[in-house]
Amino acid sequence: MIVILKPNTPTDQIEEVVQEVAKLGYRPHPIYGELQTVIAAIGDERTHHTLESLSVFPQVERVLPVQKRYKLVSRESKSEETVVDVDGVKIGGENFVVMAGPCSVESEEQLMSTAKAVKALGAKILRGGAYKPRTSPYEFQGLGREGLRILATAKQETGLKIITEVLSERDVEHVSESSDVLQVGARNAQNFQLLIECAKSRKPILLKRGMSERIEEWLLAAEYILANGNPSVLLCERGIRTFETYTRNTLDLAAVAIAKMETHLPVIVDPSQGCGRADLVPVLSRGAVAVGVDGLLIEVHPFPAEALSDGQQQVDFNVFSRLMSELQPFLNATNRKLV
Numbered sequence: 001m002i003v004i005l006k007p008n009t010p011t012d013q014i015e016e017v018v019q020e021v022a023k024l025g026y027r028p029h030p031i032y033g034e035l036q037t038v039i040a041a042i043g044d045e046r047t048h049h050t051l052e053s054l055s056v057f058p059q060v061e062r063v064l065p066v067q068k069r070y071k072l073v074s075r076e077s078k079s080e081e082t083v084v085d086v087d088g089v090k091i092g093g094e095n096f097v098v099m100a101g102p103c104s105v106e107s108e109e110q111l112m113s114t115a116k117a118v119k120a121l122g123a124k125i126l127r128g129g130a131y132k133p134r135t136s137p138y139e140f141q142g143l144g145r146e147g148l149r150i151l152a153t154a155k156q157e158t159g160l161k162i163i164t165e166v167l168s169e170r171d172v173e174h175v176s177e178s179s180d181v182l183q184v185g186a187r188n189a190q191n192f193q194l195l196i197e198c199a200k201s202r203k204p205i206l207l208k209r210g211m212s213e214r215i216e217e218w219l220l221a222a223e224y225i226l227a228n229g230n231p232s233v234l235l236c237e238r239g240i241r242t243f244e245t246y247t248r249n250t251l252d253l254a255a256v257a258i259a260k261m262e263t264h265l266p267v268i269v270d271p272s273q274g275c276g277r278a279d280l281v282p283v284l285s286r287g288a289v290a291v292g293v294d295g296l297l298i299e300v301h302p303f304p305a306e307a308l309s310d311g312q313q314q315v316d317f318n319v320f321s322r323l324m325s326e327l328q329p330f331l332n333a334t335n336r337k338l339v
């Protein structure tokens with residue numbers, strides 16, 4: 001940390017801050033300027049007391065952190081890319097994975113037909129919400145345990161791995177029994193107790209970015225999972241809330257590029273929640289691959305017009321088929337192989 005003092009701070013007041021820096025566990029190193037004194041506080045900021053509270057001293061102008069607040073997720077802590085192993089399906093490095101399926105599991109027939117279609121077109125992981133976080137309590141909330149049973153059946157019949165959302169700490173244990181990846185949704189992106197509980201399950205976790213979450217906060221949420229002993233995290237950008245009305249959310253591809261620079265974790269894009277429009281899903285999928293993502297999470301429904309949730313953003317089998325074939329040149333350009 002760097003503590004900048006106000007111009008012309010008298011010596012006794014400089015000394016007061018120096019003492020306080022030492023008391024808080026840092027080695028103070030004052031640099032006396034002509035007008036202003038700066039105190040370099042040497043020590044690990046992530047494990048020591050923060051010095052930001054020193055700005056309550058009237059002679060302190062500003063306190064600046066030097067280190068990033070996350071550690072385990074950062075590239076500095078691990079030079080090679082993390083490859084997350086989802087029961088044999090590898091994500092990360094040069095391995096690119098498509099996860100596809102309906103927003104919600106609605107019936108056995110709906111899920112099975114989608115599972116077979118997306119598998120034939122190259123998806124390796126089947127998505128489908130059994131527990132749905134809906135804005136209104138009157139909207140379809142998901143089939144719950146019955147939805148999990150249908151997902152398990154689809155896995156058995158197709159061999160696809162399963163990703164489904166876990167909405168609360170209460171559900172972690174039984175959702176883990178039928179799911180290969182636990183999805184933590186945008187609305188729970190900073191539910192730290194849920195993140196800790198998911199971490200303990202030892203399942204790979206797909207962590208969505210919250211609707212108004214800064215990149216630093218998103219990475220710190222991932223840090224919670226790693227700090228609780230689970231290294232298998234997939235970061236997922238799914239759009240943030242902005243002033244724009246032509247799209248449901250604004251898909252932030254810059255955040256994807258930054259997450260790739262800052263961390264060693266695989267990054268996934270969900271273009272479906274990312275824009276909320278089926279017509280934009282193919283082009284945003286290509287854009288995401290061009291930026292360097294390690295996988296896509298795409299909503300696919302046999303009849304989007306009849307979907308019980310997010311119908312407007314789900315693509316049908318034909319659009320998904322075209323989307324998959326159009327990805328190839330972009331995968332080649334970014335040295336990714338569809339697993």
Ligand code: PEP
Pocket residue numbers: 103129133184185186187208238270273
């Ligand atoms: C979803 O994937 O259907 C979903 C609810 O996602 P998010 O948490 O990103 O809104």
Ligand code: MN
Pocket residue numbers: 103104273299309310
């Ligand atoms: Mn959805």
